Amino acid sequence: KINHRIDHFCEDRSNTIITGDRTTVITVNADNVNISHFTITNTNASEGSSIIHVNGENSIITDNIISYGYHGIHLYNTYNHLIYDNIIRNNAGDGVRLYQSHNNANISFNTISGNKNGVYVYASDGITIYNNNIQNNNQSGIFLNSTCQNNIISHNNASKNGNYGIYLNDYSDYQTIVHNRVFYNNNSGIVLENSSMNFNINDNIVSRNTNYGMMIIGSTNNVYDNIISYNKKDGIYLSADDNNTVYNNTIY
Numbered sequence: 123k124i125n126h127r128i129d130h131f132c133e134d135r136s137n138t139i140i141t142g143d144r145t146t147v148i149t150v151n152a153d154n155v156n157i158s159h160f161t162i163t164n165t166n167a168s169e170g171s172s173i174i175h176v177n178g179e180n181s182i183i184t185d186n187i188i189s190y191g192y193h194g195i196h197l198y199n200t201y202n203h204l205i206y207d208n209i210i211r212n213n214a215g216d217g218v219r220l221y222q223s224h225n226n227a228n229i230s231f232n233t234i235s236g237n238k239n240g241v242y243v244y245a246s247d248g249i250t251i252y253n254n255n256i257q258n259n260n261q262s263g264i265f266l267n268s269t270c271q272n273n274i275i276s277h278n279n280a281s282k283n284g285n286y287g288i289y290l291n292d293y294s295d296y297q298t299i300v301h302n303r304v305f306y307n308n309n310s311g312i313v314l315e316n317s318s319m320n321f322n323i324n325d326n327i328v329s330r331n332t333n334y335g336m337m338i339i340g341s342t343n344n345v346y347d348n349i350i351s352y353n354k355k356d357g358i359y360l361s362a363d364d365n366n367t368v369y370n371n372t373i374y
Contacts (some may be wrong), residue, residue, distance in 0.1 A: 123149045124178075124255060128187060131158035135187055139163070146171045147191065156182040164191040172196040178204065183208065191215075197223040205229045205230065216242040217259065224248050239265045240283065246270055253277040262286040263307070270294040281305040287331065288312045290321075299323045310334040311353065314343065334359045335373070338366065346370045 124130070125226060132138040140147060142164040148157065157177060162173050166243040173191035174183060177198055184206040188194045193215040196204055199222045210232055217237035218229055223246045230252040234240040240256035240263045243249055247270065256278055257265040263280030264287070266273060271294065280287035280302060287304035290297060293316065304311040304326060311328040314321060314337070321343040328335040328350045335350040335357040345368045350357040357373035 123151060124155055125151050127152050127154045129156040129158075131156060131289065132160060135159045135161050135336045137184055141165065142167075142173070142191070144168045146173075146175045148174045150174065150176045150178050150181055153178045154180045156184075157186065158182065158184045158339060159186065161187040161189075163187075163189050167192040169193070169215075170341070172215075172219075173213070178201055179203075181205070187211075189213065193217075193219045194234075195219070197222060197227060201225045201227070203227045205232060208233075210234045210237065212236040214238065216240075217256075218242070220244065220246045220249060222246060226250075228252070229254060234263075239263075240280070242267070243270050243273070244268055247272050249273040251275045251278060252280070256280045257282045260287040263304075264288045265296045266290045266297070268292045268294070271296045274298045275300075275302060277301045279303045279305075282352045283307045283308065285309045285310070286313045287328075290314050292316045296320045297322075300325050302326045304328045305330055307331045310352075312336045312361075314338045314340050316340075319343060321345075327351075328357075329353065337361075338363060341365050343367070348372070350374075362369045 127159045137243040139161045169253040187209045194213045217234040220243045225248045240259040243266045245252040259339045263283040298369045310339045311331040312331040319340045323373045335353040337359045342365045
């Protein structure tokens with residue numbers, strides 16, 4: 123456990139390996155902790171454990187390989203983090219999991235693959251998910267669930283996932299989804315469900331998904347300037363909706 127402020131880093135992540143045994147490998151209880159340039163893994167990870175579990179605030183987690191745990195990185199009821207340039211792969215649970223975490227958490231330039239969900243966000247606000255490569259996860263690439271609001275999902279590649287590319291559910295309102303590439307997912311590309319409203323969804327490329335390109339069950343969303351092509355079912359499917367604005371999309 124890390125209970126005091128520390129910069130915990132090495133020069134080369136390929137040469138410094140931390141291996142846990144079933145339980146959470148690193149628990150961060152302090153604020154202003156930096157964990158960088160490690161390979162961190164687990165053996166026979168127990169359900170609900172994490173490679174890195176963060177309770178403190180203002181952490182930086184960068185340039186690590188994080189694999190074979192249950193959850194990869196778990197931010198729990200905390201604020202102001204940077205998760206940058208990590209490889210997060212082959213975890214039984216979520217690659218990056220945020221639970222009631224708010225205000226300026228930035229998840230950027232990571233490669234996230236082979237997990238349950240790539241990025242799972244629960245009841246969290248003010249999150250930026252930017253320029254990540256999120257592919258080949260077993261369920262959804264990016265999943266925002268239960269009253270997540272005012273988040274930005276931008277410039278990600280959310281492709282080849284087992285369910286949805288980008289999925290927002292259960293009163294997840296006031297989101298910006300822009301400039302993402304969403305290809306070859308085994309269900310729909312982008313899904314808004316259960317009263318999700320007040321979105322700007324623009325300048326995305328959504329192509330060759332097994333079900334719909336976009337499925338929108340919600341109101342007062344702006345969907346424009348997207349390229350939506352070669353999806354098995356409808357390019358854009360709207361249901362139980364009102365006051366959505368859909369314009370200037372290229373759909374074929």
